[in-house]
Amino acid sequence: MQLTRRGLLIGAAAGGGLLAAFSFVPRRYANPFPADIAAGEHGFNAWLKIARNGVVTVAIPACEMGQGIATVLAQVVAVELGADWKLVAIAPAPVSPAYADPVLAAHWASLWAPGWLAGMAQTPDSALARLHAERDRMMVTADGSALAAFEDRARAAAAAARAMLAKAAAARWDVHWEECAAQDGHIVHEKKRLRFAELVDDAALITPPDPPVLRPEPAREKPALFSDGAPPRYPRLDLPAMVDGGLTFAADVRLPGMVYAAIRHGPLGNSVLGEFDKAAAAGIAGLVGVVKSRRWLAAVASNSFAAEKALKAMAPRFRVAGPLADTNVIEDQLDKAIRRGGLVRLYADGDVDGLMAKPTLASRYDIDAAVHAPLETASATARLRDGKLELWMATQAPEQARRAAARAAGMGVGDVILYPMHAGGSFDARLDTRIAGEVAVIAKRIGKPVQLTWSRWQEALAGFPRTPVAALLSAVTTPDRKQVLGWKARLALPPTAIEAGARLLDGTGALKALETSGVQADPHACEGARPPYTVPVMAVDHVPVALALPTARYRGNAHGYTAFFNESFVDELAHFARAEPLSFRIGMLGGDARLVACLSGVAKLATWGGGVDASGQGIACHRIDLGERSGRIAVVATARNEEGAVKVDKLSAFVDIGRIVNMDIARQQIEGGMVFGLAMAIGGATGYERGLPLAGRLSELGLPLLADCPTIEIAFADSTEPPFDPGELGVVAVAPAIANALFSATGLRFRRLPLLSEGL
Numbered sequence: 030m031q032l033t034r035r036g037l038l039i040g041a042a043a044g045g046g047l048l049a050a051f052s053f054v055p056r057r058y059a060n061p062f063p064a065d066i067a068a069g070e071h072g073f074n075a076w077l078k079i080a081r082n083g084v085v086t087v088a089i090p091a092c093e094m095g096q097g098i099a100t101v102l103a104q105v106v107a108v109e110l111g112a113d114w115k116l117v118a119i120a121p122a123p124v125s126p127a128y129a130d131p132v133l134a135a136h137w138a139s140l141w142a143p144g145w146l147a148g149m150a151q152t153p154d155s156a157l158a159r160l161h162a163e164r165d166r167m168m169v170t171a172d173g174s175a176l177a178a179f180e181d182r183a184r185a186a187a188a189a190a191r192a193m194l195a196k197a198a199a200a201r202w203d204v205h206w207e208e209c210a211a212q213d214g215h216i217v218h219e220k221k222r223l224r225f226a227e228l229v230d231d232a233a234l235i236t237p238p239d240p241p242v243l244r245p246e247p248a249r250e251k252p253a254l255f256s257d258g259a260p261p262r263y264p265r266l267d268l269p270a271m272v273d274g275g276l277t278f279a280a281d282v283r284l285p286g287m288v289y290a291a292i293r294h295g296p297l298g299n300s301v302l303g304e305f306d307k308a309a310a311a312g313i314a315g316l317v318g319v320v321k322s323r324r325w326l327a328a329v330a331s332n333s334f335a336a337e338k339a340l341k342a343m344a345p346r347f348r349v350a351g352p353l354a355d356t357n358v359i360e361d362q363l364d365k366a367i368r369r370g371g372l373v374r375l376y377a378d379g380d381v382d383g384l385m386a387k388p389t390l391a392s393r394y395d396i397d398a399a400v401h402a403p404l405e406t407a408s409a410t411a412r413l414r415d416g417k418l419e420l421w422m423a424t425q426a427p428e429q430a431r432r433a434a435a436r437a438a439g440m441g442v443g444d445v446i447l448y449p450m451h452a453g454g455s456f457d458a459r460l461d462t463r464i465a466g467e468v469a470v471i472a473k474r475i476g477k478p479v480q481l482t483w484s485r486w487q488e489a490l491a492g493f494p495r496t497p498v499a500a501l502l503s504a505v506t507t508p509d510r511k512q513v514l515g516w517k518a519r520l521a522l523p524p525t526a527i528e529a530g531a532r533l534l535d536g537t538g539a540l541k542a543l544e545t546s547g548v549q550a551d552p553h554a555c556e557g558a559r560p561p562y563t564v565p566v567m568a569v570d571h572v573p574v575a576l577a578l579p580t581a582r583y584r585g586n587a588h589g590y591t592a593f594f595n596e597s598f599v600d601e602l603a604h605f606a607r608a609e610p611l612s613f614r615i616g617m618l619g620g621d622a623r624l625v626a627c628l629s630g631v632a633k634l635a636t637w638g639g640g641v642d643a644s645g646q647g648i649a650c651h652r653i654d655l656g657e658r659s660g661r662i663a664v665v666a667t668a669r670n671e672e673g674a675v676k677v678d679k680l681s682a683f684v685d686i687g688r689i690v691n692m693d694i695a696r697q698q699i700e701g702g703m704v705f706g707l708a709m710a711i712g713g714a715t716g717y718e719r720g721l722p723l724a725g726r727l728s729e730l731g732l733p734l735l736a737d738c739p740t741i742e743i744a745f746a747d748s749t750e751p752p753f754d755p756g757e758l759g760v761v762a763v764a765p766a767i768a769n770a771l772f773s774a775t776g777l778r779f780r781r782l783p784l785l786s787e788g789l
């Protein structure tokens with residue numbers, strides 16, 4: 030729906046203040062990326078600054094978690110600017126509406142806009158999506174939106190700076206600036222060359238053209254020119270510091286006079302702090318103080334060992350104040366819901382109820398709750414000084430973290446300064462901003478700079494897992510079983526995206542978010558449930574379930590389980606039809622030539638043998654959309670059952686992510702995603718008993734070791750379509766490919782993640 034004057038008038042009457050809000054949409058901001066003039070830096074705009082030594086520093090508004098977005102955005106600027114890559118640096122962007130992400134605001138419109146307004150905000154260029162993104166300083170790193178949101182703006186900023194440098198050189202040479210070129214950190218005209226470093230003082234005073242003149246082609250690397258193992262043209266900027274240990278993560282921050290906090294949370298669900306023996310910790314050397322809250326207890330000491338020792342001595346006990354997470358209860362609720370729960374139809378095409386009353390084939394699939402388990406646990410440092418609260422932390426949602434800290438400390442959000450840090454992995458765990466509030470309270474009570482780091486057990490205990498799901502897929506085929514006439518997916522799960530959105534975007538507490546999300550239909554929680562196949566009659570139904578388990582976003586999001594359902598079920602349909610699984614899929618993909626190309630490509634790459642019995646090969650494919658952009662992947666797995674465990678020998682993937690900016694990072698992301706998908710297939714899950722996770726240590730999660738990692742081979746489509754972030758895409762098709770491979774190897778269908786969780 031397009032934004033109209035009539036719609037605005039209706040909205041103003043219904044909601045109040047909407048017209049006034051639109052009349053004050055900010056169009057220009059003070060440069061939020063300050064330059065150090067004393068050090069010889071000049072700020073050209075919100076995206077880059079150039080120093081007198083020629084170093085170009087690029088602002089990165091996304092959280093760098095190892096996915097390489099900092100390098101990719103810097104490369105976009107470097108290519109457009111004509112910079113020397115050896116003189117390009119990166120710095121985290123401050124929280125500012127200048128870096129607002131309307132792409133994610135549009136994609137998440139139903140999570141923040143009520144009713145019909147959400148329909149007006151579902152495109153990034155809609156005024157409502159831009160307004161919300163700017164007003165909320167929406168710089169959330171999620172759903173792979175960063176490149177879609179920031180590439181064009183970064184290019185424009187670089188083109189403006191290039192024109193300013195060219196004009197400065199042209200003035201010295203008495204030529205037209207349009208005749209000058211920028212390459213390798215120089216402005217060039219015929220045989221004359223000047224380094225950026227020689228021009229920066231003059232260039233910073235020049236008004237750039239409006240609009241800036243972009244290069245004919247954006248940053249692009251063709252797959253054929255970058256075979257596996259070829260040296261990257263634009264190596265990762267953070268790699269040297271990662272290798273030599275120089276990269277500063279959140280837990281590496283050190284401040285003068287800083288103390289250390291350890292924390293204990295209650296069981297997951299409705300628990301509150303009960304008794305603890307404060308006197309038992311009084312004699313511990315280095316103890317600075319004890320801070321309690323309704324749902325947690327923290328000890329603060331001169332070192333982290335003493336803080337942990339104090340907590341152990343105090344032996345805090347938590348009191349049950351309501352339902353706690355319990356796997357037996359959760360599975361019973363999901364089972365009842367999938368069998369006879371009330372549904373909400375999210376999508377329908379054709380006479381669903383008429384045709385699907387008596388399905389030809391139906392299968393039940395289940396997903397267990399899974400913890401994020403990033404390498405670096407949650408850590409944040411806070412200092413309260415001169416009425417300002419400073420925060421150092423890795424977060425995917427910096428503005429929301431500022432708000433959480435401000436609420437907890439009883440301050441205005443304008444008095445909270447956040448310094449974004451690199452994250453040692455996340456998988457969407459760093460969308461949780463609670464630690465910002467906890468460390469703010471502790472710093473205020475103790476009166477010293479304090480660093481709070483969750484232990485591995487606390488991260489497993491207090492972290493919100495991927496939601497458990499039960500799904501029933503059914504199909505109607507022709508009498509000869511060769512064609513699928515109808516397809517229906519029935520998914521029982523909580524409205525996990527609505528719940529997580531309430532926590533993140535509205536600052537709602539976990540229990541309140543569970544209560545308010547209730548049993549609403551949640552399209553985001555069912556994304557990908559509509560398969561890419563052309564079937565005359567199709568439906569997707571959500572059966573919302575209210576669980577006592579708070580749940581969260583997880584790498585791959587809903588696609589991580591919906592791809593498993595769809596690709597396992599289509600494989601069952603192919604076997605039911607006695608058809609070859611690859612050709613069966615291609616026969617239903619008449620509307621998606623790009624996905625057909627991925628399937629054909631991976632078949633060639635993996636030497637697909639038809640998935641015949643005992644071959645141990647399985648195939649799967651999936652598509653993810655983000656607005657008008659989309660990514661596609663097809664995977665072939667070679668797997669077997671070895672002494673009751675899953676052994677994956679090889680994973681092959683053919684990927685179409687549109688125009689590729691950086692081949693090396695694209696390959697890293699797909700490879701990393703596939704290993705994560707392997708981890709989802711064989712482990713990563715946990716049950717709960719009275720609110721406590723049954724698998725809280727890394728060693729208990731069944732994660733793959735290096736020795737378990739298979740041979741991985743990847744090929745990319747050479748495409749000029751808009752670029753699509755590969756971070757989530759690499760994950761989603763691995764588990765169903767492995768499940769289908771195990772069926773080929775063993776003749777058994779595994780319909781639950783993790784695979785083999787129910788044994789053989």
